[in-house]
Amino acid sequence: MQSLYLVYLDRHHLGDELFLKSLAQHFSNAGTDAPTCLLVHGSGEKVERTLEAQGHFPERTDGVIDVETEDQRRLVERAVREVNQEIVAALTDEVVSTVGIQGVDRGLFRVGDDASLQAANVGWLSALLKQHVVPVVSALVEAPGSGAVREVGTEEAVRALARALDDSFEPCICVLTTADVAGVPDEAGEVQSEVESATLEDRSIPEPAAVRRLAETDVPVLVTSLQGLFNGATPTGTHVRP
Numbered sequence: 001m002q003s004l005y006l007v008y009l010d011r012h013h014l015g016d017e018l019f020l021k022s023l024a025q026h027f028s029n030a031g032t033d034a035p036t037c038l039l040v041h042g043s044g045e046k047v048e049r050t051l052e053a054q055g056h057f058p059e060r061t062d063g064v065i066d067v068e069t070e071d072q073r074r075l076v077e078r079a080v081r082e083v084n085q086e087i088v089a090a091l092t093d094e095v096v097s098t099v100g101i102q103g104v105d106r107g108l109f110r111v112g113d114d115a116s117l118q119a120a121n122v123g124w125l126s127a128l129l130k131q132h133v134v135p136v137v138s139a140l141v142e143a144p145g146s147g148a149v150r151e152v153g154t155e156e157a158v159r160a161l162a163r164a165l166d167d168s169f170e171p172c173i174c175v176l177t178t179a180d181v182a183g184v185p186d187e188a189g190e191v192q193s194e195v196e197s198a199t200l201e202d203r204s205i206p207e208p209a210a211v212r213r214l215a216e217t218d219v220p221v222l223v224t225s226l227q228g229l230f231n232g233a234t235p236t237g238t239h240v241r242p
Contacts, residue, residue, distance in 0.1 A: 004129065004169035005037045005222075005235060006158050008214070011063075012206035013176055014044035014083060019226075020090040026230045027134060028094035035235055036129055036169070038161065039087065042139045042154040047079035063153045063210055077140065077149045084138045097133045101125070103140035103157060104149055111144050117156040119164035126168045137161065155210045162219040172220045174229060174237075175211050179204035182228025183238035194239040195223075215240045 013019045027034050043065060051058050051065075051072065058065045058072070067073045081102060088100040103109040108125070112118045128135055139157035143150050162171040177183070183191035184203055197215040200208040205223060215221050224237030 001170045002036060002130075002168075003234070004165060004171045005035050005174050005229065006162055006171055007037055007039045007174045007176070007229070008154060008158050008210070009039055009041040009087070010154070010176070010206040010210070011042070011045050012178060014041055014087075015046070020087060021094075022226055024090040024094040024096055026226050027091060027096045030230050032132060033233070034132075034230065035233070036132075037134055037174075037229075038125075038129065038165075039134065039136045040139065040154055040158045040161065041080075041083055041087065041136070042157075043076055043079045043151055044083045046083065047076050050075060050079065062213075063155065063207065064151050067150075073148060073150060076151050080138045080140055080151055084136055087136045091134060091136070097131075099128060099133055099135055101135050101137045103138050103152075104142055108137070109139075109141040109152070109157065109160060111141060117141060117152050117160045119157075119160040122161070122164045125161075126165060129165075129169070153210070155214050158214065159217050159219070162217070172222055172235075173214050173217075174235065175205060175214070175221065175223050175240075176229075177204045177223060177225050178206060180225065180227075182225045182231065182236050184223050191236075192238050194241055196241050200240070211240060215242045 065076055084100045088098055091098040139152050139154045140149050141152050184195050186192050197212040221240040222237045228236045
């Protein structure tokens with residue numbers, strides 16, 4: 001079965017324009033040899049700066065901004081949509097076949113009866129992936145009852161997509177480091193084949209708590225870099241154990 005790499009785009013990388021350009025260039029240079037990837041993101045750091053400029057200093061719970069008013073909710077939603085457009089624009093500039101998808105499009109994400117995030121109606125998404133299109137998916141969902149659009153944790157969105165696409169692909173979740181090494185090195189500087197999630201603190205990983213939550217699923221989690229992600233047919237890096 002074809003491998004699928006769900007790339008978790010954390011706030012640190014989303015705020016780096018040079019990273020987005022490099023990401024697009026890697027896809028472009030790899031061409032049809034690029035691994036089958038799906039990019040998933042949330043609001044990034046831009047919305048925090050916007051709220052702070054208005055005198056609001058929001059906290060985050062599991063990576064999601066705690067909104068206090070309807071205006072703040074709309075601001076976060078707009079920021080997530082704009083981040084999606086920026087990523088798609090960077091890829092399009094490098095002539096990468098891509099499509100921006102909001103989590104609320106076609107009912108992609110929904111909140112289940114047990115309050116967990118679920119992905120549904122993924123047939124069209126699977127078809128895009130098999131056509132070598134790079135989907136860029138935002139972590140937005142409609143709240144049950146009110147229909148208000150809100151942000152959910154990026155790792156929640158990644159998990160939901162991995163579960164939903166499991167019938168068509170062999171999913172692997174990819175987390176990117178901030179260092180120039182494709183994985184987690186040991187004391188000698190050699191990249192380790194696997195590590196325990198509890199050892200990720202003080203590593204070059206922007207959101208270790210989110211990575212620990214991802215490692216609790218039954219989907220493989222790979223810590224890598226852009227160089228490791230595009231290292232031939234199979235990405236290289238360090239697998240994370242719960």
